[in-house]
Structure formats: structure tokens, C-alpha cells
Amino acid sequence: MAVYGEMILWSFVFLLADAVGVTVIFPFTSTCAVRGSTVTLPCTFTPRKSFSDGQREVPLKIVRVRWCKNHSVCQETTPSVCDSDSTNNDPRYQYLGDMKTNCTLQIRDVQQGDNATFRFRMEADNSKGHFTNQTGVTVRVVDGTKLRIIRSSDDKNTSRGETVTLLCASVCTKHQLEVKWFKDGHTLSETGPSLHLSPQTAEDSGSYTCALKKNMKTLSEPYSLQVEAGAADGVLRLVLGVVFGLLLPVILLLLFIFIIKRKLAAAEDQRAVGGDPEQKHPDSIYSNIMKSAQTEAAQQQEPARAVEDVSYASVQFKQKKQEGRRLQAADDDVVYSSVSSRG
Incomplete structure (x- = not known):
């Protein structure tokens, strides 16, 4: 029994020594995600740099990284959701890290089957550098949850020129959401969980809502934003x-x-x-008036003169006619007298 206990102790010491300098860090070990959303599992690691073969220090190099679901070892034939050596990975799982320090995993279009614990494993060019993190990150998937809009400040009335950020969140606020933003019922171009309005104008006033791109049942309650005239x-x-x-x-x-x-x-x-x-001189005006008066008088006198001339001509004609008649009578008398004397 004592020998068995000693073997366990030495095995534990060996494991500790074998893992010296290896770390895998998660900012959180559990989170929740709305079905249809995108969840990001941040992760950083520090691989083992080298090992001793009894004679010299042998350097190590990471050649493979893997993420497994619901498996404590994640090695050999264990199914992986993401494997750097595989070309047939599920496109919903994307490795955002590298082979040096970053081991972040992103799960897109979260499904109910993603309700599990995900663990990271690194493999080196020598088995001495292999390591699987046992803690992992547990994801809890929720369904049918409405989103809500949170803003950077509590005051709904803001002034023009200020900067305001609206956050589309759910009961799970630690993961990234791919959402659709709406203003007064019209779709906006932004798709991230945060909507930045900077600088604000009067046109930013309105009713805002958000929903998951692939699950419109998560449409949030309207959020009213009123932009007022600022001090400026x-x-x-x-x-x-x-x-x-x-x-x-x-x-x-x-x-x-x-x-x-x-x-x-x-x-x-x-x-x-x-x-x-x-502006003409008064004398000129008087002269014009006199000339006009004289012209009018002359025009009025011309008909009278014409009448007088006609009358005068008629009288003269009558007088001449009467004188002619008297002369004719006289001649007739002379002739008659002459005839009478002769007879």
C-alpha cells in the first residue's frame, strides 16, 4: 500500500514537472449564448519551450492545436470541433488564434448541441510538449430570449454633438452578437452588438430595436432616443x-x-x-400753355371765319345779281324807248 501511494506521488510530481511553464488561461470558464448568435471563447496559452533528454536541453515547437467538445483528454482519435491539421472542420467553428500564444475559439450560429464544455489542446514536435487544459469553458445555450438595448449613459435625452453607444445584449452579455439594427422600422447597415452614434444629430432621434440576424424572434423592445439642441x-x-x-x-x-x-x-x-x-423752366411751361391756348382759340375761330366768308360771299353775290337785273331793265327800257320813237 505504501509502495502504491509512493507511485502515485511520484507520478503527480512527474506530471507537474512535465507541465512546468505550460499555461492556458480563459477570462471566464463558463458563459451562455443565445441560439443563433455568435459566441467567442477568449484563450491564451504559453507552451513549453524545451525539455531535457538527460544530456542537453531540446527545444520544442507547437505544430498542432485542437478544440474538443465534452472530452477531458482531447487526443489521438478524439473528435475535434476545430483541428489545425484537418481540412474538414465545421465552418461554424473558427480558430482565431495561432501556434504561439493565442488560442481563441469562435462559435457561429450557436445551436443547442453547443451546450457543452470546450477544451483546448496543444501538440508539439515532441510528445513532451503536448498539453490539454482540463478546465475548459462551459457554454450554456438559451433559446427564445428577447434581446435588450443598453446605452452608455442613463439619460435618454442627449445633446447634439455628443457620442452615444447603444449595446444590443441578452441575458448572456459576455459574448459577441451578430445582430440587425433597426431605426423606426428601417434596417441599418451596422451588424455588430454595439451601435455608435457620433457625433449625434437631430436625425438620430427615433425608436431603435435589434435582433439576431438568424433569429428574429429575439427582437428587442423599442428604445427611444431623443437628441436635443446642445449648449453649442x-x-x-x-x-x-x-x-x-x-x-x-x-x-x-x-x-x-x-x-x-x-x-x-x-x-x-x-x-x-x-x-x-x-424739371423744365417755368417760363417754358408758361410759353407752352399760351401757345396751346392760342392754338385752341385759332381752331375755334376758323369755323366762324369760314361762316362769315360764306355769308359775305352770298351777300356780294346777291348784290351783284340785283345790280345786273337793274342794268338789264335799264337796257330794256332804252330799247323800248328807241322803238317807240321810231314808230
């Missing part, structure tokens, strides 16, 4: 008001002077062409 806008309006108040009288004065100059210029042009009747 108030100062700007005040400055504009003062400037406008000072410039308005000047503008009106310049406009009045411009109109007067236009009128004077028009008067000068009219005098240059033919003169302005209102």
Missing part, C-alpha cells in the same frame, strides 16, 4: 441673432441708398435724352 447650438443661435440684429439696420440703409442712387441715375438719363417735363 444655443451659443451659435445667440451669436447668429446678435450678428443679424447688428447687420439688419446696415443692410436696410445700404438698400435705401442704392434705391436713391438708382432713381437719381434714371433722372439724369432722362434729362440727357429729352429732359424731364417736371
Whole structure:
């Protein structure tokens, strides 16, 4: 019995010595994910640099990395969700790390079967460098959970020019979500869990919602955002008001002077062409009036003169006619007298 206990102790010491300098660190060992979302499992590791073969120190190099599901060893023929040596990995699982220090795994379009514990394993060019983290990260998948919108500050009323961040979150807030953002029912171009509004304008006011890209049942409750005029806008309006108040009288004065100059210029042009009747000398005006009066009088007298001339001509004609008749009678008397004497 004592010998058996000693063997276990030495085996434990050997394992510790064999794993000296090897670390795998997870920021969290458990998380939850909404079905249809994307969950990221951050991970960093420090591989064993070398080992001693009894004569010299032999360097080690990591040549393979793997992630397994619900397996404590994750070696040899154990199924892997992600294997750097495989070309037939499930595309939902993406290794975001490298062969040096980063071992982050991302699971896209989370399904109910991802409700499991995931463990990371590194393998070196010598078995002395192989290592599997036993702790792993446990993922709990939830279904049918509505999302909610959280903002960077508690005040829903913000001013123009400020920066506001809206976060689309669920009961699981430690993983990345691929979502659709909506404003007043219209789809926005952003797909990340955070919506940055910077700098804010009046057009940013509205009702915002978000939902998982592949699960619209998770649509959040509307979040109302009201952008108010900021202090800078108030100062700007005040400055504009003062400037406008000072410039308005000047503008009106310049406009009045411009109109007067236009009128004077028009008067000068009219005098240059033919003169302005209102600006003529009074004597000229009087002369024109007298000439007009005389013209009108002459026009009125011409018909009267014509009547008088006709009357005069008629009288003269009558007189001449009567004188002619008297002369004819006289001649007739002379002839008759002459005949009578002869007889």
C-alpha cells in the first residue's frame, strides 16, 4: 500500500514537472449564448519551450492545436470541433488564434448541441510538449430570449454633438452578437452588438430595436432616443441673432441708398435724352400753355371765319345779281324807248 501511494506521488510530481511553464488561461470558464448568435471563447496559452533528454536541453515547437467538445483528454482519435491539421472542420467553428500564444475559439450560429464544455489542446514536435487544459469553458445555450438595448449613459435625452453607444445584449452579455439594427422600422447597415452614434444629430432621434440576424424572434423592445439642441447650438443661435440684429439696420440703409442712387441715375438719363417735363423752366411751361391756348382759340375761330366768308360771299353775290337785273331793265327800257320813237 505504501509502495502504491509512493507511485502515485511520484507520478503527480512527474506530471507537474512535465507541465512546468505550460499555461492556458480563459477570462471566464463558463458563459451562455443565445441560439443563433455568435459566441467567442477568449484563450491564451504559453507552451513549453524545451525539455531535457538527460544530456542537453531540446527545444520544442507547437505544430498542432485542437478544440474538443465534452472530452477531458482531447487526443489521438478524439473528435475535434476545430483541428489545425484537418481540412474538414465545421465552418461554424473558427480558430482565431495561432501556434504561439493565442488560442481563441469562435462559435457561429450557436445551436443547442453547443451546450457543452470546450477544451483546448496543444501538440508539439515532441510528445513532451503536448498539453490539454482540463478546465475548459462551459457554454450554456438559451433559446427564445428577447434581446435588450443598453446605452452608455442613463439619460435618454442627449445633446447634439455628443457620442452615444447603444449595446444590443441578452441575458448572456459576455459574448459577441451578430445582430440587425433597426431605426423606426428601417434596417441599418451596422451588424455588430454595439451601435455608435457620433457625433449625434437631430436625425438620430427615433425608436431603435435589434435582433439576431438568424433569429428574429429575439427582437428587442423599442428604445427611444431623443437628441436635443446642445449648449453649442444655443451659443451659435445667440451669436447668429446678435450678428443679424447688428447687420439688419446696415443692410436696410445700404438698400435705401442704392434705391436713391438708382432713381437719381434714371433722372439724369432722362434729362440727357429729352429732359424731364417736371424739371423744365417755368417760363417754358408758361410759353407752352399760351401757345396751346392760342392754338385752341385759332381752331375755334376758323369755323366762324369760314361762316362769315360764306355769308359775305352770298351777300356780294346777291348784290351783284340785283345790280345786273337793274342794268338789264335799264337796257330794256332804252330799247323800248328807241322803238317807240321810231314808230
